[in-house]
Amino acid sequence: MFDIGPTEFLVLGVLAVIVFGPDKLPEMARKAAKAIKYVRGLAGNAQNQLRSELGADFDDLDFRDLNPKTFVTKHLLSDVEPLVSNVKSDLDNISSLSKDTVSQASTAIADAKATATRKEISTGHGVTATVVPALAAPTIRTPFDPDAT
Numbered sequence: 001m002f003d004i005g006p007t008e009f010l011v012l013g014v015l016a017v018i019v020f021g022p023d024k025l026p027e028m029a030r031k032a033a034k035a036i037k038y039v040r041g042l043a044g045n046a047q048n049q050l051r052s053e054l055g056a057d058f059d060d061l062d063f064r065d066l067n068p069k070t071f072v073t074k075h076l077l078s079d080v081e082p083l084v085s086n087v088k089s090d091l092d093n094i095s096s097l098s099k100d101t102v103s104q105a106s107t108a109i110a111d112a113k114a115t116a117t118r119k120e121i122s123t124g125h126g127v128t129a130t131v132v133p134a135l136a137a138p139t140i141r142t143p144f145d146p147d148a149t
């Protein structure tokens with residue numbers, strides 16, 4: 001119900017000791033507990049009276065569903081949730097398919113590099129040519145001149 005962490009609870013306790021003093025703090029805690037018990041009793045009686053006046057048609061009525069946040073989640077987002085889960089599963093399938101495709105392409109490139117060899121072709125007149133496949137060819141880098149830029 002309340003989002004109070006241990007540090008906030010400790011700060012509230014120290015503030016209570018400072019404001020009320022150590023003498024009156026136990027008495028104030030008892031009064032606060034009685035007030036909370038009284039308010040809970042009022043809320044419980046109101047719920048019971050409302051249930052009895054609404055009749056048997058509303059026996060399955062849950063008062064927590066009347067909270068606007070719960071109402072929106074239950075009635076509006078329940079229709080969207082299956083669509084969101086379908087889109088998430090489709091995206092997961094696409095992701096796994098793309099990973100498989102990248103893996104297969106990497107394997108194919110590695111295989112092509114491994115099987116690429118240099119061939120020497122010679123003619124009958126003493127001319128020899130070396131054929132280097134593109135995958136096995138060394139990369140040629142153009143010189144970079146920092147003064148020219």
